[in-house]
Amino acid sequence: MKVPFFDLAAQLEGIRxxxxxxxxxxxxxxxxxxxxxxxxxxxAFASYCGAPYCVAVNSGTxxxxxxxxxxxxxxxxxxxxxxxxxxxxAEAISYTGATPVFADVEPDxxxxxxxxxxxxxTPRTKAILPVHLYGNAADLDAIKRVAKKRHLVxxxxxxxxxxxxxxxxxxxSFGNTACCSFYPGKVLGAYGEGGAVVTDNPRIAExxxxxxxxxxxRKHEHIFIxxxxxxxxxxxxxxxxxxxxxxxxxxxxRKHAMLYLRLLGDLEQFVRVPREPSSFRSNYYVxxxxxxxxxxxxxxxxxxxxxxxxxxxxxxxLQKAYRHLGYQKGDFPVAExxxxxxxxxxxxxxxxxxxxxYVADMIHAFYKNKYV
Ligand SMILES: *Cc1c(COP(=O)(O)O)cnc(C)c1O
Numbered sequence: 001m002k003v004p005f006f007d008l009a010a011q012l013e014g015i016r017x018x019x020x021x022x023x024x025x026x027x028x029x030x031x032x033x034x035x036x037x038x039x040x041x042x043x044a045f046a047s048y049c050g051a052p053y054c055v056a057v058n059s060g061t062x063x064x065x066x067x068x069x070x071x072x073x074x075x076x077x078x079x080x081x082x083x084x085x086x087x088x089x090a091e092a093i094s095y096t097g098a099t100p101v102f103a104d105v106e107p108d109x110x111x112x113x114x115x116x117x118x119x120x121x122t123p124r125t126k127a128i129l130p131v132h133l134y135g136n137a138a139d140l141d142a143i144k145r146v147a148k149k150r151h152l153v154x155x156x157x158x159x160x161x162x163x164x165x166x167x168x169x170x171x172x173s174f175g176n177t178a179c180c181s182f183y184p185g186k187v188l189g190a191y192g193e194g195g196a197v198v199t200d201n202p203r204i205a206e207x208x209x210x211x212x213x214x215x216x217x218r219k220h221e222h223i224f225i226x227x228x229x230x231x232x233x234x235x236x237x238x239x240x241x242x243x244x245x246x247x248x249x250x251x252x253x254r255k256h257a258m259l260y261l262r263l264l265g266d267l268e269q270f271v272r273v274p275r276e277p278s279s280f281r282s283n284y285y286v287x288x289x290x291x292x293x294x295x296x297x298x299x300x301x302x303x304x305x306x307x308x309x310x311x312x313x314x315x316x317x318l319q320k321a322y323r324h325l326g327y328q329k330g331d332f333p334v335a336e337x338x339x340x341x342x343x344x345x346x347x348x349x350x351x352x353x354x355x356x357x358y359v360a361d362m363i364h365a366f367y368k369n370k371y372v
Contacts, residue, residue, distance in 0.1 A: 003346045003355045005307030008184060010350035011249075015241055019191070022237035033230045034213070041236035042196070044243055045180075048163075049172030051198035053205035056231040057212050060159040060181020063195035064092035064129075066229060067177045070197075070207040071153045073098050073126050080120050081129040081157075082112040083315040083327075084335040089131055089157050090316045098126070099325070102317045104332040109277065110288075111138030113334070117146045127153040132161035132171055134288050134311070134344075135187065137280035140166055140174055155179065159195075162188040163250045165281040172198040182239055187253070187285045188246050190235040252349035253284040256356055260287060260345065263360035270367045286311055287347035293370060294343050300366045306359055309344045 012019065026037060038056050046054035057063050073079060075097035081089055083102040090100040103116040110133045117128060128147050130138035138156070147154045158164075159181035161171040172178045182194030197208050210217060215226030257274070264273050272290040276282055288311060291297055301308050315335045317327035329336065345359060 001355065001358045002305040003307065003351075003359055005309055005344070005346050006185060007348055007350055008189075011348070014350075015245065018241045019238055022241055023234065026233045026237050032233050035233050037233040037236040037240070038231050041231075041240050041243070044240055045196055046198060048170070048243060048246070049178070049198050050170050051172045051178070052200050053202065054196050054198045055205055055208040055212065056194070056196045056236060057208075057229040058195065058231055059193045059229075060179060060183060060186075060195040061088040061092055062212070062227070062229040063159075063179035063181065063197045064088065064155070064157060065095045066208050066211045066227070067155050067179050067197050067199075067204075068092060068096045068098070068127070068129075069211055070204045071127060071155065071177065073153075076124060077126040078122060078124040079127045079129050079155075080112075080117055080125060082131055082133075082335065083317040083332050084110060084312060084338055085131040085133060085157065085316060086159070086312065087316060087319065087321075088159075089129065090322065093129065099124075100316075100322070101125070102327065102332060102335075104334045105133075105338070106139070107334050107338075108275075109136050109139065109280075110134060110338060111136060112143065114139055114142035114146055117143070121146075121150060125150065125152060127155055129155050129157055131157040131159075132164055134274075135160050135164050135283035135285035136274070136276075137161065137164050137166035137171060137282075139279070140176075144174075144176075153177070158198075159183075160186065160283075160285040162186065162283060162285075163246055164283045167279060175200050177201070177204060182235065187250065187283050188239065188242055191238050192232065192235050194231055194235045194239060196231075249349040250283045252351075253347060254281070256347060256349075256351050257282070257284045257287055259353065259356050260360065263357065264289065264363060267364065267367060270371070271363065284347055286344045288342045288344045290338070290341040291343050292341075292367075294341060296370070297343065297363070297366055301359070301362055304362050306362060307346060311342065311344050313339060315339045 077098040156178040
C-alpha cells in the first residue's frame with residue numbers, strides 16, 4: 001500500500017468544479033490583484049475566525065512582516081519567539097530590523113513556555129510572537145499575562161492554526177494580531193501563495209492595508225514606504241471555495257488523529273503521540289510523534305511506501321543565518337530534543353482509515369523487529 005505524506009490532488013477532486021468556475025470568473029472580469037474577490041475573502045475569513053478585521057496579503061511571511069511593522073516594531077527592538085518553528089517566524093522579525101530573541105518551549109504542546117519568557121525580557125523587548133505549532137494552540141492566557149505586565153504586543157504566528165480552538169474559541173479571536181498562511185500545504189491553502197492578518201484593531205488594519213500596497217492611502221497618495229504584498233484575485237477566489245470546506249476537513253483530520261492515538265498509544269516505550277490538553281482543540285495541521293531511532297524509522301516507512309517528514313530538523317537558533325546572534329547548542333534543551341525526535345506522519349482529510357491502520361502496523365512492526 002502507498003501512503004504519501006501529503007496528497008493535494010485528492011483534495012482537488014472534491015472541489016474541482018467550483019475551483020474551475022472561480023478561475024473562469026476571475027479571468028472573465030480581468031482584475032487580477034485585489035478587488036472584489038479579495039474583499040469577499042477578507043470578510044469571509046474574518047467572520048470564520050471571529051475577528052473584526054482581516055487584511056489579505058501574498059504570503060504568511062508577508063503577513064508576519066507587516067503585522068510587526070504595523071505595531072511599530074523596528075530597528076533596535078527585540079521580539080521574543082520560539083526556536084522550534086518554520087524559519088519565517090524569526091525571519092520576519094529580522095526584516096523589520098528588530099532582533100529575534102528565543103525562549104524555550106513546553107514539552108507537551110511545543111508552544112513557547114511563558115515561564116521562560118520573563119528571563120528573556122530586556123528594556124528593548126517590544127513584542128512576543130508565539131507560534132501555534134502544528135495546529136496546537138500556544139498558551140495564550142499565560143503569554144498575555146506576561147505581555148500585559150510589561151506592555152508588550154502579542155502577535156500570533158497562526159500560519160498553521162486555521163480553525164484551532166483555544167478554550168473553545170478560534171485562534172484569531174483573542175484581541176491580538178494573528179498571522180495566517182495559505183501556502184498550498186497548509187490546512188487552508190491556496191493554489192499558489194497567500195496569507196492574511198486578522199486583528200481587532202481598526203488602526204492596525206488600516207495601516208496594514210496601506211503597507212501591503214506601497215503605503216498608499218488612495219491611488220497615487222503615498223503616506224509612507226510600503227510594499228507590494230497584495231493578494232491575487234485568483235487565490236482569493238480559490239480560498240473562498242476552500243474556506244467553505246475547512247470545518248469538514250478539520251473534522252476529518254481530528255478523526256484521523258484519534259485513530260492514530262488509538263493505534264499507537266500502546267507503543268509508549270518508543271513513541272510519544274500527541275495528547276490534547278483540555279485547553280485546546282488542534283486542527284492537526286501536522287501529526288507529529290516523538291520517537292526513538294527516528295532516522296531508521298523514516299527509512300523503514302519509506303521502504304514500505306509511507307511518506308513522512310521532519311518538522312523541523314534544525315531549530316532556528318542553530319541555523320547558520322542566525323550565527324551572529326551567538327546562540328549555542330544546549331541553550332534550549334526542550335526545543336533541541338524535539339528537533340531530534342519528532343516525526344510527522346501522513347495527515348490530510350482524504351486519508352483512508354485503511355491507510356492509517358497500515359502506517360500504524362508498520363510502526364509496530366519496526367519497533368518489534370528492532371527491539372523485541
Ligand atoms: C508556513 C509558515 C509561515 C510562512 O508562511 P508562507 O505563506 O509560506 O510565507 C510562517 N510561520 C509558520 C509557523 C509557518 O508554518
